[in-house]
Amino acid sequence: MLWIASLWLLWASSILGAPVNKQRQKVLLISFDGFRWDYDRDVDTPNLDKMAKDGVKALYVTPPYLTITSPTHFTLLTGRYIENHGVIHNMWFNTTTTEKMPYYQTLFINEWWDNGTLPIWITAQRQGLKAGSLHFPGTASSYQGQVAMVREWEPPLYNYKNETTWRENTDKVMGWFRDQDLDFISFYFGEPDGTGHRYGPDSPERQEMVKQVDRTVGYIRQSAEQHGLSGHLNIIITADHGMSTVYRNGLVEEITLTKIPGFSFGDLSFHLVDYGPSGMLLPKPGMLEKVYNALKGAHPHLHVFKKEEMPERLHFAKNDRILPIILWADPGYVINGYFPVQFNKGEHGFDNEDMEMKPFFRAVGPAFHKNLEVGPFETVNIYPLMCHILGIQPEVNDGHLNATKHMLVTSATTRDKNMNLLQNVFTGLAAVAGFLVVVFIVMTSHKILKNKRKNKRSENSEHLPKNEKTKQTSL
Numbered sequence: 001m002l003w004i005a006s007l008w009l010l011w012a013s014s015i016l017g018a019p020v021n022k023q024r025q026k027v028l029l030i031s032f033d034g035f036r037w038d039y040d041r042d043v044d045t046p047n048l049d050k051m052a053k054d055g056v057k058a059l060y061v062t063p064p065y066l067t068i069t070s071p072t073h074f075t076l077l078t079g080r081y082i083e084n085h086g087v088i089h090n091m092w093f094n095t096t097t098t099e100k101m102p103y104y105q106t107l108f109i110n111e112w113w114d115n116g117t118l119p120i121w122i123t124a125q126r127q128g129l130k131a132g133s134l135h136f137p138g139t140a141s142s143y144q145g146q147v148a149m150v151r152e153w154e155p156p157l158y159n160y161k162n163e164t165t166w167r168e169n170t171d172k173v174m175g176w177f178r179d180q181d182l183d184f185i186s187f188y189f190g191e192p193d194g195t196g197h198r199y200g201p202d203s204p205e206r207q208e209m210v211k212q213v214d215r216t217v218g219y220i221r222q223s224a225e226q227h228g229l230s231g232h233l234n235i236i237i238t239a240d241h242g243m244s245t246v247y248r249n250g251l252v253e254e255i256t257l258t259k260i261p262g263f264s265f266g267d268l269s270f271h272l273v274d275y276g277p278s279g280m281l282l283p284k285p286g287m288l289e290k291v292y293n294a295l296k297g298a299h300p301h302l303h304v305f306k307k308e309e310m311p312e313r314l315h316f317a318k319n320d321r322i323l324p325i326i327l328w329a330d331p332g333y334v335i336n337g338y339f340p341v342q343f344n345k346g347e348h349g350f351d352n353e354d355m356e357m358k359p360f361f362r363a364v365g366p367a368f369h370k371n372l373e374v375g376p377f378e379t380v381n382i383y384p385l386m387c388h389i390l391g392i393q394p395e396v397n398d399g400h401l402n403a404t405k406h407m408l409v410t411s412a413t414t415r416d417k418n419m420n421l422l423q424n425v426f427t428g429l430a431a432v433a434g435f436l437v438v439v440f441i442v443m444t445s446h447k448i449l450k451n452k453r454k455n456k457r458s459e460n461s462e463h464l465p466k467n468e469k470t471k472q473t474s475l
């Protein structure tokens with residue numbers, strides 16, 4: 001009987017101790033602003049290559065339109081197209097007062113960001129996780145009165161390209177994961193965007209900056225290891241948009257709105273131009289057709305749309321903040337207002353179908369396959385992927401887990417795994433209980449048999465009540 005008991009106990013304990021994911025998986029979302037999908041093709045990037053070998057690499061990803069920094073980053077954090085999350089531009093503006101705020105100042109205007117869509121930090125925290133953010137656009141704002149529990153934004157006139165600071169920030173983020181047990185952190189680097197704008201995407205300066213990014217990717221993985229995080233930390237590295245070379249006069253006929261016959265700024269109440277290749281116009285009452293007809297077809301590389309005519313695929317129309325006329329230029333061109341004032345050699349903000357607007361994507365960690373290269377997908381799908389790994393219920397979003405699920409080693413979420421753990425505990429306890437019942441039955445039967453034999457031996461009827469009592473117990 002003893003060997004049966006031992007076997008039973010062994011089985012029960014093996015179920016209780018079955019390998020399950022006892023520690024929740026963590027996610028680090030990193031954006032290297034303006035890192036185009038093919039920037040690793042003309043530069044040696046040993047660390048990015050190693051990351052692809054140890055994890056997943058997508059050929060490229062497609063950002064939402066409008067392909068500029070704040071709107072596309074907010075898509076990473078929410079999984080919503082820009083018309084749905086409402087952070088439609090880097091610049092806050094007021095069409096009545098005609099005020100505009102540049103990118104950095106807009107980071108602090110709560111109403112611009114807190115616009116009905118919750119970023120992943122808040123959703124994670126509401127479901128019992130801990131979230132943080134370092135320099136990621138949207139970090140400085142609160143959402144329905146809540147903020148990421150650990151956060152830091154860059155000071156004004158911040159030097160976005162200092163490699164030493166990048167390393168310090170990396171160690172800070174890893175420290176937050178280890179010491180404060182955060183589950184999710186978004187982490188932003190302002191390069192290679194700055195260098196791409198200034199020198200152009202084909203410049204040796206951009207190549208040098210990509211080397212710096214690559215060294216930093218190596219440092220990030222090394223720091224994760226040193227902080228004891230590699231076993232449960234998933235690192236996703238991507239960007240907000242790509243970069244395209246701008247051509248100057250002499251090479252091309254530049255787009256300058258005042259040079260277009262029939263167009264006048266006097267017909268507008270408000271405009272957002274001189275911002276790379278994109279623009280938005282609010283004509284004065286009754287002037288919409290005049291403005292539209294003057295601009296439509298005026299330049300072979302200028303696209304002019306009434307808001308309601310915008311191609312559906314761009315998902316950039318159905319929001320009150322989007323102005324009635326939307327303009328964008330083909331790659332190589334920018335839209336100037338009165339005269340050319342834009343001198344960047346590289347720009348973004350073009351159609352998201354243009355290959356030069358596509359960012360890169362790498363992911364590594366226990367949730368991801370190793371040495372897997374996947375096809376392109378839209379960046380709206382990164383949000384449901386992150387929620388899945390974290391085991392949280394996503395908010396309503398425009399992404400689909402099906403678009404990225406094949407990158408994961410298992411479709412089981414942390415929550416599923418926790419459910420499995422519970423089931424295993426119950427099965428284990430049931431096994432132990434079953435074992436105890438069997439032991440009880442065997443022992444009691446043994447006792448009954450013993451008593452019966454005793455009763456047979458003494459043929460006196462005075463023992464009968466005791467015998468009855470025992471019988472009763474055995475029932």
Ligand SMILES: [Zn+2]
Nearest residue numbers: 033034069240
């Ligand atoms: Zn950007």
